[in-house]
Amino acid sequence: MTSCHATTPELADLGIVQAARGLRAREYSAVELLAACQTRIARVNGGPPSFDGDPSRINAWVRLYPQKALVAAREADRTLGIRGRDSPLMTGIPVGLKDIFAVQGLPLTASSRVLNERPERVNSTVWENLAHAGAVLVGHTHTHEFAFAGSCDQSGNPWNAAASPGGSSGGSAAAVAAGMVPAAVGTDTGGSVRVPAAFCGISAIRPSTGRIGTVGVHPLAPTFDTPGPMARSVADAAVLLSAMEGRDRGRPDGFAATGKARPLTGRRIALTSRPDALDLDPDVAEGYEQTQLALIRLGASLVHVELPPPLAGVEDFETIFQAEAQFHHRAYSDRLALYRASTRATLTRSAPDTRSREYQRARHNRRRESESWRAWMKHHHLDAVLEPVSPVLAPLRGHGYDPDAAQPPLGALVLQWPLLGFPVVALPSGVGSRSGMPIGMALIGNRNGDDAVIRLAIDLQERELPSLPVSPMALG
Amino acid sequence: MIRELNHVGLFVQDMGKSLSFYRNALGGTVTFRGVRTAGPNEIAYVRFGSGLVELISGPAPDPSWGDRGLHHLGFISDDLDADYSLLAEAGATPWRPPTQAGTGGGRVAFLLDPNGIRVELLEREGKPQASEADPPGPAVLDHFSITAANHDAATSFYGDAMGMETLPLGTGTNAAHQVSYLAMGPDVLEIHSYTPPRSGSLIGHIAFCVADVPEALNALARNGIGAAPGYPRPARGNSGSMALVHDPDGNEVELLDRLPLHGGASPSAAFGTDEQSAEVAVGR
Numbered sequence: 001m002t003s004c005h006a007t008t009p010e011l012a013d014l015g016i017v018q019a020a021r022g023l024r025a026r027e028y029s030a031v032e033l034l035a036a037c038q039t040r041i042a043r044v045n046g047g048p049p050s051f052d053g054d055p056s057r058i059n060a061w062v063r064l065y066p067q068k069a070l071v072a073a074r075e076a077d078r079t080l081g082i083r084g085r086d087s088p089l090m091t092g093i094p095v096g097l098k099d100i101f102a103v104q105g106l107p108l109t110a111s112s113r114v115l116n117e118r119p120e121r122v123n124s125t126v127w128e129n130l131a132h133a134g135a136v137l138v139g140h141t142h143t144h145e146f147a148f149a150g151s152c153d154q155s156g157n158p159w160n161a162a163a164s165p166g167g168s169s170g171g172s173a174a175a176v177a178a179g180m181v182p183a184a185v186g187t188d189t190g191g192s193v194r195v196p197a198a199f200c201g202i203s204a205i206r207p208s209t210g211r212i213g214t215v216g217v218h219p220l221a222p223t224f225d226t227p228g229p230m231a232r233s234v235a236d237a238a239v240l241l242s243a244m245e246g247r248d249r250g251r252p253d254g255f256a257a258t259g260k261a262r263p264l265t266g267r268r269i270a271l272t273s274r275p276d277a278l279d280l281d282p283d284v285a286e287g288y289e290q291t292q293l294a295l296i297r298l299g300a301s302l303v304h305v306e307l308p309p310p311l312a313g314v315e316d317f318e319t320i321f322q323a324e325a326q327f328h329h330r331a332y333s334d335r336l337a338l339y340r341a342s343t344r345a346t347l348t349r350s351a352p353d354t355r356s357r358e359y360q361r362a363r364h365n366r367r368r369e370s371e372s373w374r375a376w377m378k379h380h381h382l383d384a385v386l387e388p389v390s391p392v393l394a395p396l397r398g399h400g401y402d403p404d405a406a407q408p409p410l411g412a413l414v415l416q417w418p419l420l421g422f423p424v425v426a427l428p429s430g431v432g433s434r435s436g437m438p439i440g441m442a443l444i445g446n447r448n449g450d451d452a453v454i455r456l457a458i459d460l461q462e463r464e465l466p467s468l469p470v471s472p473m474a475l476g
Numbered sequence: 477m478i479r480e481l482n483h484v485g486l487f488v489q490d491m492g493k494s495l496s497f498y499r500n501a502l503g504g505t506v507t508f509r510g511v512r513t514a515g516p517n518e519i520a521y522v523r524f525g526s527g528l529v530e531l532i533s534g535p536a537p538d539p540s541w542g543d544r545g546l547h548h549l550g551f552i553s554d555d556l557d558a559d560y561s562l563l564a565e566a567g568a569t570p571w572r573p574p575t576q577a578g579t580g581g582g583r584v585a586f587l588l589d590p591n592g593i594r595v596e597l598l599e600r601e602g603k604p605q606a607s608e609a610d611p612p613g614p615a616v617l618d619h620f621s622i623t624a625a626n627h628d629a630a631t632s633f634y635g636d637a638m639g640m641e642t643l644p645l646g647t648g649t650n651a652a653h654q655v656s657y658l659a660m661g662p663d664v665l666e667i668h669s670y671t672p673p674r675s676g677s678l679i680g681h682i683a684f685c686v687a688d689v690p691e692a693l694n695a696l697a698r699n700g701i702g703a704a705p706g707y708p709r710p711a712r713g714n715s716g717s718m719a720l721v722h723d724p725d726g727n728e729v730e731l732l733d734r735l736p737l738h739g740g741a742s743p744s745a746a747f748g749t750d751e752q753s754a755e756v757a758v759g760r
Contacts, residue, residue, distance in 0.1 A: 029664055102710070120719055121716070121717065122709070122710035123710065124710065125710070210652075210653070215709075215710050215711065216710045222645060222712075223645075276593075308720050320644070323644030324644040324645065326644070327643065327644040327645060331735065356638075356640075356641040356642040356643075357635070357637065357642070359642050360631055360635055360642040361657075363642075363656075364628065367654075466747065
């Protein structure tokens with residue numbers, strides 16, 4: 001590992017598409033790429049994985065698997081040697097998995113002491129597909145305990161270790177932002193890939209609900225739980241998304257930026273009153289405006305449209321979320337003392353049993369709301385809706401597991417989209433001029449219109465709003 | 477009032493083969509075996525935990541009886557005439573008005589639910605044939621699945637009219653496939669709706685919880701029953717593994733090695749290696 005440090009430290013900064021190109025051209029091996037990532041981890045993670053973390057350290061990982069990773073990288077090199085350019089794009093790409101995706105033979109703990117460390121017997125569908133494509137599992141990344149909330153305080157933000165990486169997929173976001181891996185997998189129930197992507201300055205996709213299989217994912221609220229790819233660019237996230245659903249075709253062409261001068265000519269992108277109703281951080285407001293200007297420069301029409309009448313709201317999200325999460329955590333009711341304080345408080349504070357009819361009504365409202373918004377987007381010929389991922393920047397960490405602490409309104413814009421089941425791409429608009437922290441924008445597509453909104457986001461990112469480099473902390 | 481989701485009724489080709497599957501291979505306990513009072517049909521009830529599977533063999537009692545396969549869902553009512561009228565008002569189609577039960581024990585009536593699934597109402601005298609107090613076997617009933625063209629009509633019928641509780645489980649708001657789980661005590665109904673609608677049996681499968689799916693498959697293999705291709709495989713929600721097997725009539729039987737969905741008894745330890753259980757009661 002040390003010899004590689006001297007020769008290939010920059011390998012850890014490569015994204016999936018770039019790294020795949022070099023691997024296929026045999027410019028470096030999967031073993032060398034893995035070594036570069038492991039060297040970066042050794043340098044920036046802040047010591048071995050820890051349960052509680054340390055205020056000055058990133059601590060993105062719950063467990064690292066160096067031996068297994070080396071075996072997988074050697075296997076990837078063999079595949080690359082035999083299949084060359086016909087290898088799947090993910091062959092030999094080091095990845096992190098949020099600690100709620102089961103991998104056969106490895107423990108799964110959801111960053112909690114509630115689950116024991118016995119090895120899982122079967123692979124989650126997502127890992128099954130990624131392993132099949134030749135991805136190299138570096139380790140399991142930290143999550144806000146059981147993916148329950150949005151801060152993941154045991155990990156630090158690579159742009160400022162004193163700040164939260166966001167959550168719940170905070171470890172995945174931090175690992176990618178610091179260049180410890182080119183990509184990682186998270187899940188998004190009510191914002192859990194979008195918020196950490198925004199806070200850490202990376203790109204992520206919450207696909208349409210139901211597109212990616214959730215078998216082998218520890219359930220939070222299964223009718224919302226959605227695995228999503230996290231990477232430094234949208235194009236990389238799109239490659240990872242394809243591999244997660246088992247269709248890594250070995251070429252990124254389907255998602256390459258178009259060559260036209262004004263590639264978004266004729267596209268209609270909606271601005272709504274939703275962000276206006278919130279007190280946006282000045283850096284977020286500036287990023288939102290810059291993104292609008294960038295879209296106009298690319299030829300898009302920005303339209304202000306009135307929202308459809310509400311048929312469901314945050315209260316319906318909460319009803320469904322609480323009922324489902326409590327149902328799945330009933331199995332651990334004998335281990336309440338082992339939860340982190342805020343998770344225990346959430347599980348015991350709210351009504352233990354949401355009435356069945358309320359739950360059914362909330363689900364009914366959700367279906368009507370989703371249909372109504374789908375028709376609304378169609379009626380206005382909208383290609384996407386633009387808004388900030390979060391009205392705030394990454395808050396200081398340390399209070400996320402404190403049940404009595406006031407929590408910042410980081411999720412004020414995120415719940416609507418899982419309620420509808422619509423796809424969302426989160427991408428950085430830049431770094432705040434006041435804060436020096438990344439700002440995340442959301443492009444929302446119509447239901448099952450994932451590929452169209454992903455292409456739009458790639459055009460925006462590759463032409464106007466370049467993806468951010470690995471965090472300064474990782475380079476320093 | 478509807479008190480219990482009592483059983484799923486199967487119209488089978490060959491009682492011997494079906495008993496060999498459900499009793500010998502899956503380890504159920506036969507709680508009743510007899511001949512239908514009004515005809516030549518043989519009837520057997522096989523208990524799995526607190527759930528029952530009813531097997532009916534012989535010729536169709538009349539032409540409207542339908543094909544062999546998963547035939548009806550049986551519910552226990554404590555006031556058959558009132559419930560029959562109430563469900564008809566709630567959108568069910570009357571099919572067989574209240575009459576004496578084929579087993580001779582109590583009264584029975586049939587309706588078609590809003591999606592056309594046969595629903596049997598039973599008014600029983602005496603003790604029920606399965607209860608949570610009975611010892612669980614190696615397989616316990618977890619849920620019955622049904623396919624509903626109209627999801628809202630189905631959840632409203634079973635939820636509001638029948639009084640079942642909607643469980644907070646599901647597989648997303650995917651417009652192409654909706655799933656809801658409704659429970660009455662430990663008995664659970666899994667309602668699937670597909671867009672576009674799928675053809676096939678309206679009652680889709682019977683799901684059993686076992687202690688360990690691979691081990692259950694070994695036990696079934698000793699009885700000459702193999703898993704469907706591609707099984708076992710991981711179950712949804714990181715909860716063990718699952719497998720699909722087919723009973724002698726080709727009905728789908730799902731095996732799961734997780735805890736029962738809604739608090740029913742866990743399966744007892746292992747499958748035996750030989751004959752599983754004796755008939756404990758014949759007739760009543």
